[in-house]
Each structure stands twice: as C-alpha cells, then as structure tokens.
Amino acid sequence: MNLPKPFLETLSSKIGIKEVIAFKEQLEKSVPVSVRFNPQKGYQKTTTNSVPWCPLGQYLEERPSFTLDPSFHAGKYYVQEASSMFLWHILESLPVNKNQIKILDLCAAPGGKSTLISAWLNGKGLLCANEVIKNRAYTLKYNISKEGHHNVVVTHNDPKDFTILDQFFDVILVDAPCSGEGMFRKDPASMSEWSVDNVGLCCSRQKRILADVIPALKNNGYLIYSTCTYNDDENIKNIEWVKENYNLQSIRIPINPEWNIIEEHQSDVFGYQFYPHKIQGEGFFLSVVQKDNASTSALKLKYDHKTLKKTENIHKSLITPWIDIDEQVTLIDKNQTIHAIPENMQHDVYILHHYLRIINCGVDVGSLNKTILIPNHGLALAIQKNPNIPAIHLGKNDALKYLKKELELVDSDQKSWNLVCYNGLGIGWLKNLGNRINNYLPSEYRILMKID
Numbered sequence: 067m068n069l070p071k072p073f074l075e076t077l078s079s080k081i082g083i084k085e086v087i088a089f090k091e092q093l094e095k096s097v098p099v100s101v102r103f104n105p106q107k108g109y110q111k112t113t114t115n116s117v118p119w120c121p122l123g124q125y126l127e128e129r130p131s132f133t134l135d136p137s138f139h140a141g142k143y144y145v146q147e148a149s150s151m152f153l154w155h156i157l158e159s160l161p162v163n164k165n166q167i168k169i170l171d172l173c174a175a176p177g178g179k180s181t182l183i184s185a186w187l188n189g190k191g192l193l194c195a196n197e198v199i200k201n202r203a204y205t206l207k208y209n210i211s212k213e214g215h216h217n218v219v220v221t222h223n224d225p226k227d228f229t230i231l232d233q234f235f236d237v238i239l240v241d242a243p244c245s246g247e248g249m250f251r252k253d254p255a256s257m258s259e260w261s262v263d264n265v266g267l268c269c270s271r272q273k274r275i276l277a278d279v280i281p282a283l284k285n286n287g288y289l290i291y292s293t294c295t296y297n298d299d300e301n302i303k304n305i306e307w308v309k310e311n312y313n314l315q316s317i318r319i320p321i322n323p324e325w326n327i328i329e330e331h332q333s334d335v336f337g338y339q340f341y342p343h344k345i346q347g348e349g350f351f352l353s354v355v356q357k358d359n360a361s362t363s364a365l366k367l368k369y370d371h372k373t374l375k376k377t378e379n380i381h382k383s384l385i386t387p388w389i390d391i392d393e394q395v396t397l398i399d400k401n402q403t404i405h406a407i408p409e410n411m412q413h414d415v416y417i418l419h420h421y422l423r424i425i426n427c428g429v430d431v432g433s434l435n436k437t438i439l440i441p442n443h444g445l446a447l448a449i450q451k452n453p454n455i456p457a458i459h460l461g462k463n464d465a466l467k468y469l470k471k472e473l474e475l476v477d478s479d480q481k482s483w484n485l486v487c488y489n490g491l492g493i494g495w496l497k498n499l500g501n502r503i504n505n506y507l508p509s510e511y512r513i514l515m516k517i518d
C-alpha cells in the first residue's frame with residue numbers, strides 16, 4: 067500500500083519506526099469484517115469471535131453479500147467496523163440514568179454509532195440522531211428505522227442550529243468528519259483525498275463543530291469525541307483545546323489491557339487510540355470530557371405542540387390494531403401522519419421540533435385516511451408492532467423477490483394488508499388481492515443487485 071510520505075513521517079514521530087513497520091504490514095492484510103447484532107431481533111450470543119469491547123459485536127470469517135440476506139434488510143444486524151463499537155464500552159462506563167437521558171449524535175450518518183446507542187438505550191431515554199448532508203440524513207433515517215426503537219428523532223441540521231438548545235443534552239457524541247487515516251485499508255480512495263492541508267482543514271472544522279455544540283451540553287454532561295484518524299492535531303489536541311477554552315474535564319475510562327487499545331495522555335487529557343496492528347479493526351480515536359457544574363442555569367426553551375400534536379383519542383382505535391400502545395408510548399401526529407414516541411419524552415420532542423428540522427420522529431406508524439390507517443415502512447421494522455397483525459412468512463427466495471419488488475403472488479388466503487416476514491422479522495408490507503399483490507416496499511429501499 068502506497069501510504070503518503072508525510073503521513074508516515076507524522077505517524078513515526080508518534081509511535082516510532084518499529085511500530086510503523088508492523089502497522090504497514092498489517093495494512094497489506096484483509097480488512098476484518100464485523101457486525102453488531104440487534105438484541106431485539108433474535109440475537110444469540112456466541113462465545114467465539116466476539117468483539118471484546120461490545121457484547122453485541124461479532125467478527126465474521128469472510129464478507130458475505132449482506133444485500134442478499136433478507137435478515138440484513140429486517141435490521142437483525144448492522145455491519146459495523148469493530149473499533150467503532152468501543153462506544154458501547156464508553157456508554158457502559160458513564161454514570162448516567164438511561165430512563166431520563168437525552169443523547170445527541172451530531173454527525174450521525176450512515177448511523178453506525180446511532181444504531182449502537184439506540185440498542186444500548188433499548189427504548190429508554192431519547193436519542194437525537196443528526197446529519198447535515200441531506201441524502202445522508204435519509205440513509206440515517208432508514209438505518210435507524212431498521213433498529214426498530216421508538217425513542218429516536220432524526221434531524222437534518224447544521225451543528226450551529228444546536229447552539230440555541232442551551233444545556234439540553236446529557237450526552238453529546240461528535241463523531242467528527244476527519245482526514246480518515248484510519249480508513250486507508252478499508253477505503254483506499256481516502257488516501258488520495260489525504261494531504262497535510264486537508265488535515266489542517268479538518269482540524270479547524272472539528273473545532274468549529276465542537277464550539278457550536280458545547281452550549282447544548284448540560285452541566286455535568288458528557289461530550290464524547292471520536293475520529294477515524296491518528297493525527298494528534300485532529301484528536302487529543304482538539305480535546306486539549308476544548309479543555310482550555312470551555313473548561314471541560316477529561317475523563318479516564320477503565321479499559322482491559324488485553325484489548326491492546328493505546329491510552330494516550332497529554333496535559334491531563336486522555337484519549338483512546340486504535341491501531342490495526344494492535345487490535346482487530348481499523349484506526350479509531352475516542353476521548354470523553356465532562357462539563358463542569360459551575361455554569362449558569364439553562365435557558366427556558368420554546369416548544370411546538372401545534373404542528374406536532376397528541377393524536378386524538380377517537381383515532382386511537384384505528385391505530386391500536388397496528389402498534390402496541392402502553393403507558394410508555396404516546397402517539398403524535400403531523401399532518402395526519404402518526405408517530406409513536408416515548409410518553410416521558412413528549413415535551414422534549416416538542417422542543418426539538420421547535421428548533422430543528424425533524425425528518426423522522428420515533429416509529430413512523432402510518433397515515434390516517436378517513437377511517438383507515440395506511441401503515442408506513444417504519445412500522446414493519448418496528449419492535450413495538452402489534453403481534454396480531456396478519457403476516458405472511460416468506461422463504462429466502464421469495465423474500466429476496468419481494469425486496470427486489472419482483473414478487474407477484476403469495477401462497478396465502480389472507481387478503482388485504484399483511485406484514486411480510488422473513489425468519490419472523492418484518493421486512494415490509496404487501497396487500498394481497500388474491501390474483502396478485504401490491505408491494506409497498508419503498509422503491510428507494512429495493513434491492514437493485516442482480517440475483518442468480
């Protein structure tokens with residue numbers, strides 16, 4: 067692999083020439099493949115090949131065609147690079163109360179860390195998953211819906227739009243856009259984009275993003291900062307800058323020495339660096355800081371309960387056959403589209419709705435059309451569906467045909483709306499008309515690949 071010379075020089079000055087030789091040798095080897103299972107969609111823990119810092123993570127021996135596995139489309143697992151799953155260990159290490167917690171994932175697309183946070187929250191608290199680039203925000207929305215929880219709001223905003231949300235979040239993750247040195251093996255194109263100037267540009271952009279979002283962190287709240295690069299300027303030095311300018315204290319995270327993660331320590335700041343020749347994964351950096359308690363009390367935030375409002379009771383009987391509503395779930399609607407969100411987070415969702423551009427809110431249940439509910443794709447993937455919804459179970463070939471939008475008929479007398487299932491998990495909706503079906507899989511999610 068033809069690594070950029072200035073990159074190698076900087077890396078040698080950081081870890082020494084001997085380590086760089088081992089690093090280069092490792093980069094010639096194949097990229098480890100790993101997935102993180104969705105604990106709500108039938109995960110059976112194995113003892114071998116597990117990712118050491120995340121109980122839901124597992125290495126695979128080779129890379130299968132995930133597109134040709136209907137379980138992938140059902141959200142049974144997320145294909146995630148193993149080092150990134152370290153976030154699980156971080157969340158487990160922080161003394162926070164999941165029931166009330168509000169987490170922001172500021173740079174969230176395509177959704178690897180947001181889906182991990184969603185799995186960790188397991189329906190408790192609230193996650194706001196944000197992405198500034200529009201088409202990436204819609205990919206994020208889809209991946210979040212596959213995880214299936216009702217406590218995630220997806221937004222499409224610039225980091226500066228969060229500044230006004232004074233002390234709103236308990237935890238903020240900034241998985242910053244970076245020079246991507248840690249991805250050189252997985253994505254060789256990132257090497258051609260790398261330059262010393264680009265590292266400098268990334269560094270300034272990272273500081274700007276951090277400065278924009280720090281006001282939205284609560285007193286005593288935690289900021290988790292990560293990149294997939296090795297460069298100190300983009301990593302630990304940015305955290306030193308945060309510490310000096312915003313008075314946030316670095317938090318040391320206990321790690322198992324057998325994991326071989328390198329703990330960095332510079333002027334009271336700790337960071338955790340992953341190297342591919344030390345661990346089974348790609349390059350990654352993470353650091354945690356905590357806001358102090360001395361700042362002013364939070365500003366009173368506005369909220370919007372007019373355009374997003376609680377669904378009227380008369381409509382509930384149309385919706386309950388589709389989704390389990392208990393005391394923890396509430397229904398809200400926006401222009402007759404129904405969303406299920408956590409009851410205890412309703413006011414916070416109204417606040418987010420006032421200040422941000424929400425592109426999805428909780429489970430996207432469906433639209434009310436006079437006396438019927440037309441289910442949305444998000445409901446097919448949701449965990450909280452009513453278990454009595456009529457369902458048609460397809461084998462692998464028919465499930466793939468359905469996902470290609472090429473299935474014409476089903477062998478079932480169950481007419482009208484049916485949940486389409488593969489191995490017990492929802493993958494979409496169809497309407498059975500007897501002599502043909504209407505396939506309600508959104509076209510943008512269909513498999514385009516040729517299947518033999």
Ligand code: SAM
Pocket residue numbers: 150172173174175176177178179180197198199202225241242243244271275
């Ligand atoms: N957290 C994601 C995951 O685990 O799947 C990966 C995030 S990636 C490292 C960084 C993200 O930041 C990208 O989705 C990118 O579109 C977004 N981004 C790019 N420029 C940005 C900016 N100026 N402000 C905020 N986010 C930005």
